Every structure is written in structure tokens, then in C-alpha cells.
Amino acid sequence: MASLNTSTSSSPGIEVSSKRIEVIDALRGFSLLGIILTHTTYSFLETTGQPTDISDAGSLSTLDNLIKMGVQVLATGKFYSIFSFLFGLSFAIQLRSARNKGVPFVGRFVWRLAILLVIGYIHTMLYPRDVLQIYALLGLVLIFCVDWSKVKLLIGSAVLLVISVLVTVFSAQVEAVVFPPITAANNYAISDVFGVAKFAFLIPSGRMFVTIALFMLGLYAGKRNIFKLTPENNTLHNRLFWWGGIFTVLSTGIIGLVGFAGFGSASGAEVVKIICMAVQKLALSAFFVAAIVKLFQGENFISAALQWLVPVGRIGLTVYVTQSLFMVGFYELFLEPETLSAVGLAFSVVVTLLFYAGQMLFAHWWMVNYRLGPLEWLWRSLTYMKIQPIRKSRNSIIEADTLGGTAVPLK
Numbered sequence: 473m474a475s476l477n478t479s480t481s482s483s484p485g486i487e488v489s490s491k492r493i494e495v496i497d498a499l500r501g502f503s504l505l506g507i508i509l510t511h512t513t514y515s516f517l518e519t520t521g522q523p524t525d526i527s528d529a530g531s532l533s534t535l536d537n538l539i540k541m542g543v544q545v546l547a548t549g550k551f552y553s554i555f556s557f558l559f560g561l562s563f564a565i566q567l568r569s570a571r572n573k574g575v576p577f578v579g580r581f582v583w584r585l586a587i588l589l590v591i592g593y594i595h596t597m598l599y600p601r602d603v604l605q606i607y608a609l610l611g612l613v614l615i616f617c618v619d620w621s622k623v624k625l626l627i628g629s630a631v632l633l634v635i636s637v638l639v640t641v642f643s644a645q646v647e648a649v650v651f652p653p654i655t656a657a658n659n660y661a662i663s664d665v666f667g668v669a670k671f672a673f674l675i676p677s678g679r680m681f682v683t684i685a686l687f688m689l690g691l692y693a694g695k696r697n698i699f700k701l702t703p704e705n706n707t708l709h710n711r712l713f714w715w716g717g718i719f720t721v722l723s724t725g726i727i728g729l730v731g732f733a734g735f736g737s738a739s740g741a742e743v744v745k746i747i748c749m750a751v752q753k754l755a756l757s758a759f760f761v762a763a764i765v766k767l768f769q770g771e772n773f774i775s776a777a778l779q780w781l782v783p784v785g786r787i788g789l790t791v792y793v794t795q796s797l798f799m800v801g802f803y804e805l806f807l808e809p810e811t812l813s814a815v816g817l818a819f820s821v822v823v824t825l826l827f828y829a830g831q832m833l834f835a836h837w838w839m840v841n842y843r844l845g846p847l848e849w850l851w852r853s854l855t856y857m858k859i860q861p862i863r864k865s866r867n868s869i870i871e872a873d874t875l876g877g878t879a880v881p882l883k
Contacts, residue, residue: 495768497785506551512824513543515803520813536817553757560690599796625692632685636678646676716759723752783835787845
């Protein structure tokens with residue numbers, strides 16, 4: 473891997489140092505691992521007609537059911553939370569970079585989101601679980617938060633998280649308002665062209681509010697410089713690690729006690745479960761982030777292994793889209809449902825992990841020779857309406873990209 477300059481910005485505000493940037497990219501690479509594991513699990517279950525409910529084992533083997541439960545408890549929603557948080561954090565880094573240079577920011581950011589929306593639309597035609605369109609539209613909210621104080625960002629994110637829980641509790645009533653009584657044919661046609669159903673689902677599921685809240689938390693983290701290696705931040709990381717772990721265990725235990733019934737009613741047990749699931753998702757996400765940060769600072773084989781996640785994070789957009797190509801090829805073109813059922817979920821997960829390992833090798837090789845990932849290069853070139861250099865040159869600097877890696881001084 474190319475060596476990195478460890479110099480830092482002398483300006484107040486968001487510091488950009490190589491160690492700080494590397495851990496952010498490692499977190500992005502880590503989140504992409506969790507996302508593909510989640511996708512492969514749900515794609516397997518849906519393709520083979522197995523129940524996605526964690527309490528229903530269906531006809532899965534004991535091993536496959538354990539994997540299903542493990543992914544749903546440890547991965548589902550958690551890695552998207554980290555991914556969304558990093559989106560807001562990268563926004564903060566871009567904002568700081570633009571202000572340091574004295575160049576306009578809002579107009580260019582909106583244009584970048586417009587390009588991302590088009591990329592997401594093309595990606596959705598390939599793989600319906602795309603989040604790029606969602607990020608492109610919801611990312612506009614960040615523009616209105618540019619000058620918010622750190623306290624205001626925390627309060628705003630907390631309010632949105634509470635709203636997300638309330639909306640989920642009363643999801644049936646919210647759905648009656650959000651989804652108009654149109655025919656199934658019209659609904660399909662509209663959804664097929666504009667993705668209306670996907671965006672409408674964001675409201676009753678509470679996901680829209682959670683995503684914006686995490687964007688705000690990422691912006692807060694950028695303004696707060698929480699990844700800067702200081703004694704104060706080390707204390708914060710330790711607190712996130714321990715309290716995140718404690719609340720994860722407590723909330724998971726309560727969820728197990730109240731059972732795994734559906735969200736059909738707003739009974740007392742269901743309300744408790746919904747609240748605990750929201751807490752568990754955020755607590756475990758915080759635990760993962762703090763754990764990666766702490767482990768990354770070490771000088772051992774674990775920190776060395778985590779370095780392999782850095783180039784994956786730097787070409788995050790490319791990795792995310794190629795993961796979708798893999799999902800479509802593996803689950804729709806390569807294997808029939810009967811074959812998948814025969815080989816089992818464990819086999820699918822192993823193949824997925826091997827594919828991700830291949831992505832790590834590719835990302836490592838690519839970033840040794842190139843400044844940007846393929847899709848990151850396309851995105852950047854369209855942003856500036858000019859072909860951007862892609863080959864590495866000595867003493868070049870790459871600005872922050874919202875999804876595809878952050879500001880990296882290169883040698």
C-alpha cells in the first residue's frame with residue numbers, strides 16, 4: 473500500500489490526518505462487509521422461500537438457522553447505521569475542505585447528490601435494495617444543518633430517533649396515510665419507474681428519520697473531531713465501547729424475553745420490543761465503531777488485519793455496486809432456488825466472504841496504482857464536468873468523497 477503522509481491541518485475545526493482518515497475508511501470497509509452479509513442472508517431466504525422472521529426456523533438446518541439468527545441480531549440494520557453515520561461525517565470533511573479553500577460548497581454538493589441519484593437509479597434497476605437514491609435525496613437535509621451547533625445537531629438527531637420509534641409503533645396508522653389506495657397495477661408501474669414504494673416505506677418503517685438522524689450524528693462527529701487521537705476522545709471511545717456493549721446486551725435480552733411476535737399491534741410488549749430493537753441497533757453500531765477505533769490504534773496483528781479494510785473503504789461506492797452485481801449473479805443467474813436450498817445458507821455465506829476477500833485484494837491493488845476507484849473517478853469527473861486524473865502521482869491529494877473514501881494525502 474502506498475505510504476501516507478501523517479501531516480495534519482493547522483486550521484481549527486475538522487482535522488484531516490492520515491491515521492484519522494484511515495480509521496474512517498476502515499469503518500466504511502467494515503460496514504460494507506456487514507451489508508453484503510445481510511444482503512446475502514435475506515437474498516437466500518427470499519430466493520428459497522424461507523421465512524425471514526427470526527423466530528421461524530422454517531426448514532433450515534441448525535447451522536443455517538444459527539447463521540440467520542446471528543446475522544439478524546448482529547448485522548441487520550447495524551452496518552447501514554454505520555454507513556449512514558459515515559455519510560454525514562464525510563459531508564463534514566467536504567464542508568471543512570471547501571471552507572478552507574474559500575470555494576462554494578452547497579451548489580457543488582447538490583450537484584454531486586444529483587449525480588448520485590442517477591447512479592442509484594441505474595443501480596436500483598439491477599438491485600432493488602439500493603440505498604444510493606435514498607442517500608441522494610435525504611442528503612439534501614444536511615445542507616440546512618451546515619451551520620448548526622454541535623448541541624443542536626445532537627438534539628435534532630435525538631428528536632428524529634424518538635420520532636422513528638413512535639412512527640414504528642403506530643406503523644399501521646402511518647401506512648394508511650402514506651400509501652394511497654391506488655390499484656396494484658398502478659402501484660407497480662409507479663414503483664417501477666420512480667421507486668415510489670421504496671421511498672414510501674421509509675416513513676412507516678421509521679427508516680427515513682433514523683437515516684437523517686445518523687447523517688446529523690456524522691456531521692456532529694466531524695465538528696467534534698471524535699476520531700482525532702486525543703485523551704478526551706479516547707475516553708469517549710471507551711465509553712461508547714462499554715456502554716454500547718452494555719445496552720446491546722440489555723436490549724437484546726429484553727427482546728428475547730418479550731418474544732418475537734410481529735409488529736401487528738401496539739400492545740405493551742410490542743412497544744417495549746420496538747424500543748429495545750431501536751436501542752440495540754444504535755448501541756451495537758456504537759460498540760462496533762468504538763471497537764474498530766480502539767483496535768485500529770494498536771500495534772498487533774489485529775490492527776494490521778484491519779488495514780486491509782482501508783482500501784475497501786476508499787473505493788466504497790465501487791465496492792457497494794459490485795457487491796450488487798455479485799448478488800444478482802449468484803442468486804438470480806448462477807444458482808436455481810432448488811440448488812440454493814440444497815447447498816444451504818452456510819455455503820452462500822462462505823462464497824460471499826470469499827467474494828469480499830477478493831474485493832479486498834482488488835481494492836488493495838487498485839489503490840496502490842490509482843487515486844480513485846472506478847465509480848469514484850466517474851462521480852468526481854461528472855461533478856467537475858471534466859475528466860479527472862486517475863493514475864497516482866507524487867504528492868497528490870484526493871478530496872473527500874461522500875461514499876467512496878475520504879481525504880487522503882498520498883505519496
